Amino acid sequence: MSQAIQPLGTIMATTIVAPTEFHGRNSTSESILWICDEGDQNYITFLASTNGDDYYGGRVQVSATDAGGQSGVFYTYARLTGLRLTMGGKILTQYFQDIPVNYETGTGVNGCAVGKICIRLKHIPNLQAELIRIQTYPEVSSTVIPPLSNGLYSYAGPAAYIQLSNKTNGIGPQPVTFGHDEIGENHLTHYNFWGAINGFGYTLYNAVNINSPANSCLTTFSTPVVNFPKTNADVLNSGGEVSADFEVQVQCNNSAKLGTSTGQNAIGIQVSPSTYTASQNLGLVNSSTGVSALVSDNYTQDTTLAQNVAIYLVNPSTNESMNFIGQPGLTGSLPATGGTGCTGYCYSAISYPSGNLAGWYSLSQNAQIIGTPIAGYTLYRIPYRAVLKKLPKGTVTAGRVYATATVMVKVQ
Known part of the structure; x- marks a missing residue:
């Protein structure tokens, strides 16, 4: 809408995304995503970031001026619509941030063996998503793009990712032996978690309607x-x-x-x-x-x-x-x-x-x-x-x- 009606920085919509809304691979809230040795809990952490190698998924941050003073806002595929994501009290950026891990200690019941800790889908923290009114578009190959100004969000790329990693940032015990990234690395150039299928993404695809x-x-x-x-x-x-x-x-x-x-x-x-x-x-x-x-x-x-x-x-x-x-x-x-x-x-x-x-x-x-x-x-x-x-x-x-x-x- 006109900035007279909808000033820059206006939060146009907000929602809480529970991890149990993820249904890929026939997942349920009790699905076990990671199993670690008991004792590893002192060395592991979640890492969360925007999709830092995608212009419409979290690569380009909107300036505070163009977002009406709001911070942590990234461009999306929707015209004049920015996205801010928060998890574990931290506003997500293209740099991987650590989020505390919830888990259960194995008892030999429901697939979690004694001596192990299990991280189920339900243990992933909630994600807060906010759509925010902005005034500019990202430039891709010197061309101002996002074409979506009305209708269903049709861009399939993720807007954020979460993975399992180490607290130790490559120094000391390394309980996570499969592909992962490190705290503070830029997702633009670091995405080791991807090939290891270590984690999952969040997307606006088919989940937002932009109104005239x-x-x-x-x-x-x-x-x-x-x-x-x-x-x-x-x-x-x-x-x-x-x-x-x-x-x-x-x-x-x-x-x-x-x-x-x-x-x-x-x-x-x-x-x-x-x-x-x-x-x-x-x-x-x-x-x-x-x-x-x-x-x-x-x-x-x-x-x-x-x-x-x-x-x-x-x-x-x-x-x-x-x-x-x-x-x-x-x-x-x-x-x-x-x-x-x-x-x-x-x-x-x-x-x-x-x-x-x-x-x-x-x-x-x-x-x-x-x-x-x-x-x-x-x-x-x-x-x-x-x-x-x-x-x-x-x-x-x-x-x-x-x-x-x-x-x-x-x-x-």
């Missing part, structure tokens, strides 16, 4: 804190409730499509990952991953929190109950993708939950036009009501109520 600027909306304001009037457990247990109104403001291109069908812009309010887990245990999540009520953060761990009470979302114009978005809150559909050693496709085609059941509502529903701050764009105000009341099961106990949620606007 003409079909774009974004949130510009949301009430930061919603305070409820004080009440007590007796009132809530008797069917009483307290409420508070709040609002969200959204700015849309005048050509944007509004609705909950494919290709349309919809809005929803998403519960946090910890709250989503608690909601599942409380029976508040439907088959479309929508959540009927928002419980407090750390609901099951914090003893100072009120129990069996939650926040419900209501359309104040119709008094209709609304669902919250669950996790991960992804939208649209992605095609099936093949891979090495898989039976059929490694990754099946997927369509993410949509519509009101999933917590998505049309931006045109209950929206009030409040201005045109930028030419070609319209600013909408969307009112909501939060209602604090008793959950269907259990008895309310006194305590604090503190919950956080995220306003999301996405193309479906």
